[in-house]
Structure formats: C-alpha cells, structure tokens
Amino acid sequence: QKEVEQDPGPLSVPEGAIVSLNCTYSNSAFQYFMWYRQYSRKGPELLMYTYSSGNKEDGRFTAQVDKSSKYISLFIRDSQPSDSATYLCAMSSNSNSGYALNFGKGTSLLVTP
C-alpha cells in the first residue's frame, strides 16, 4: 500500500462548481501537507501549504487537514476552465535527516465552460 492515496479521476465539473479533491495517508508522522497543481507536461506549482491539522484559505482555495482521520482535502470555489489540471497532494514528516515529499498520484480535473 502506498503511503499516500489519491483518486486519479478524471473529475469533470461545470464552470462555477465547487470542487473537492482528497487524499488519504497511512503515515501518522506526516506533519506538512501541500497541494500542487500541474498543467500538462509542466512543473508542479505549489497551491497550498498546511502544517499539522486545521484549515487554510487562500482566495478560491481552501485546504483542510484532519490528522485523526489521516485525510486531507482541497476545495476550489467558483471553479474556472483555467483550473483544469492535475492536482497532487504531497506530505512529509518532520525529520532532521532530509526532506522528502511523498506525493499522491494526482487527480485530473476538467472544468467545462
């Protein structure tokens, strides 16, 4: 079992919809949680960063972390066609011996006009 699980989709929604993307994980040592957006054949772009549990909001994006359930979410409000991309969750533990991100395989999102 991979440490980080993410539904690959594809997820198709109409413009203006609220999008919910999720990841589950098995390693209780994970403390840092990130969401990256990746357009086709481009480098991942950091969207949201959260430390430990809780919510964080940035514009149309909200990230939630529930460490008790080992479950993280990204919500996109008022989705736009330009949000069509692959969304990758990533997480890491607190370590003194380096910093490696563990990624989900990504969820492909298509927002249709």
Add this chain to the structure above:
Amino acid sequence: DSGVTQTPKHLITATGQRVTLRCSPRSGDLSVYWYQQSLDQGLQFLIQYYNGEERAKGNILERFSAQQFPDLHSELNLSSLELGDSALYFCASSTAGGSGNTIYFGEGSWLTVV
C-alpha cells in the same frame, strides 16, 4: 516561473547510453531535490542535496548519481539507460534543507529512452 531552471527540456537517447541533466536552483536556495515522474509511479523522490552535501536519499537507482556544485547548481547523471528510465525528471529547490520548507519545482527534463 518558479525560478528553477532545468536543461535540457527534452532528450532522446538509446538504451545503454548515459545522460546528464542540469539544474540551477532559485537564487538564494541552498537545497536541491531531484524527482522522477512516470505514468505508473507518479512523482518519486530521488535525492536531496544541501549546500553541496547529500542530505537525503530516496528511490534512486545505483545507475543514477547526482551532485551539487559550489555554485549550487546540480547535475543528475543517468547511466546504462533502460527503456523504463523514460520519464519526466524534475529538479526542485528550497531555501533551507529541513522539513517544512517550501519546495519549488522546475519545468522538468523529458527523457525518452529508445
């Protein structure tokens, strides 16, 4: 633009050959990371360097090696290439080398082994 520069963007090479991928981190970043992205495995951490020293090692094959130079740029060397090494290789950088730092990715180097 993340500020992380990778060259070449694309390369095609034959099995058994050796290639070198180059990365320049963002200005001021001391830590460099290499990741491999394939369709079936997703993004996999290969190796991290911090200020010239190896800091962490992931699923990097023995045929692969990396280094970070005094000017902080990094190179990933891939040798005895196999068809399965075809992937997108990303370099990333962060200010420091410890947990919790924000990591910025370059645009990647597409490697096709034929």
